Amino acid sequence: MKKICMIGSGYVGLVTGACLADFGNQITCVDVAEDKIASLNRGQIPFYEPGLRELVERNKAKKRLAFTTDLPESIRKCEIVFIAVGTPMDKDGAVDLSAVFDVAHTVAENLNGYKIVVNKSTVPVGTGARVRQVIREHTGGKVEFDVVSNPEFLREGSAIGDFMHPDRVVIGTSSTRAMKIMSRIYRPLYLIETPIIRTTLETAELIKYASNAFLATKISFINEVAMLCEQVGADIQVLAKAVGLDGRIGSKFLHAGAGYGGSCFPKDTVGLLKVAEAAGAELKIVKAAVKANEEQRKRMVRKVIQAVGDLAGKTIGVLGLSFKPRTDDVREAPALYIIQDLQKRGAKIRAYDPVAMPNAGRVLDRVTFCDDAYAVCQGADALVFMTEWNEFRELDMTRIKELLIEPVIIDTRNIYDPEQMDNLGFRYVGVGRGKPCQA
Ligand SMILES: NC(=O)c1ccc[n+]([C@@H]2O[C@H](COP(=O)([O-])OP(=O)(O)OC[C@H]3O[C@@H](n4cnc5c(N)ncnc54)[C@H](O)[C@@H]3O)[C@@H](O)[C@H]2O)c1
Incomplete structure (x- = not known):
């Protein structure tokens, strides 16, 4: 059982959070959108996704899934931080990474021990390295951490089935420590013979785009x-x-x-x-x-x-x-x-x-x-x-x-x-x- 903070509670963050809670982990889903968190705390799902309400309810009842807007506290309390914020297109067609870097700064400010920062958002190749740099510069190398790319391939409309029975899981990192922990998180999928692709940060980031x-x-x-x-x-x-x-x-x-x-x-x-x-x-x-x-x-x-x-x-x-x-x-x-x-x-x-x-x-x-x-x-x-x-x-x-x-x-x-x-x-x-x- 891992303590995981899922940052961004949209289609990807909420589904991933609920599914990882179902694997037995302790998940806190965080979002800047107060209305989204308030409705989740009232038991309402802020968007339509078949089966999600039941999955969220079940894991809330088992006290494995919670919702908050308190990002610093959630980061401090967890072992693994997943970033699942939006990465929309800006007006020039480039990827707007502002939410990813906002989160990276908050992670850096609240790094109170070894943590893995997992990027689930779809980001251009090189973003993971930049996130690592932001955190390293802020902490001055005093606290250990690793950055992982773990792109998501779920499809809206069948998101839970896709997460629970994926064609593959991609984990990108050069850290053997982080790779071991990430492999443990995905063990329930490994047990049903899901291929796990272990690779570098850069390759993982590019796999999603390709x-x-x-x-x-x-x-x-x-x-x-x-x-x-x-x-x-x-x-x-x-x-x-x-x-x-x-x-x-x-x-x-x-x-x-x-x-x-x-x-x-x-x-x-x-x-x-x-x-x-x-x-x-x-x-x-x-x-x-x-x-x-x-x-x-x-x-x-x-x-x-x-x-x-x-x-x-x-x-x-x-x-x-x-x-x-x-x-x-x-x-x-x-x-x-x-x-x-x-x-x-x-x-x-x-x-x-x-x-x-x-x-x-x-x-x-x-x-x-x-x-x-x-x-x-x-x-x-x-x-x-x-x-x-x-x-x-x-x-x-x-x-x-x-x-x-x-x-x-x-x-x-x-x-x-x-x-x-x-x-x-x-x-x-x-x-x-x-x-x-x-x-
Ligand atoms: N939707 C899909 O089918 C899908 C599939 C695979 C990958 N992805 C990728 O996953 C990422 C998330 O996509 P989505 O569809 O879930 O987006 P979404 O817009 O549904 O959710 C993103 C959430 O992040 C929150 N957020 C933004 N900035 C934040 C911050 N600083 N701190 C905390 N929360 C913040 C937003 O309020 C929103 O609730 C994107 O990079 C997307 O490309 C999406």
């Missing part, structure tokens, strides 16, 4: 092939299935859609490009993936315009606001980008999402949020599917058709079958589903 950039590239690749499918009368769904069945390629992240979004891929691809640029290495493929993704979002807007015509005064219904199903996270969600673009062109928006409407409401103006998918269609000139929530897969399409002013569907997630939609009398537009040329 992984995300590769996945983003895979998405951009299939989106570009989808565009080609539309030109030549091929079907991306069949193509992606066949391509993905090749064991060397794999079927995951090979779904054509509205482009990638979320709190990670957009900022991590651009962040990696900045790191590479500073190091004098040009990453042409990642650069192309970023550009293709920007294009893909614009292409979705063009699909709506092509289907509806002039948008001035038209009402567009939008289903799904989060960047993917099973999360309320709307950071960099394609839906938000597309809604704002449609609004600029004069469209009125009616929208529904099972859980992301409160977050979307903080970003969007002049959107009519509705109680369900059917209410969205009431008086809309077209319906746009933006997130493939399960509850959108089995809608009563006859009722939808009656509610819409025009039977127009733009399905940016390829949820529905074009032929069935044609048969029901919809003008249906998917992604990469070209009509075969007539002989």
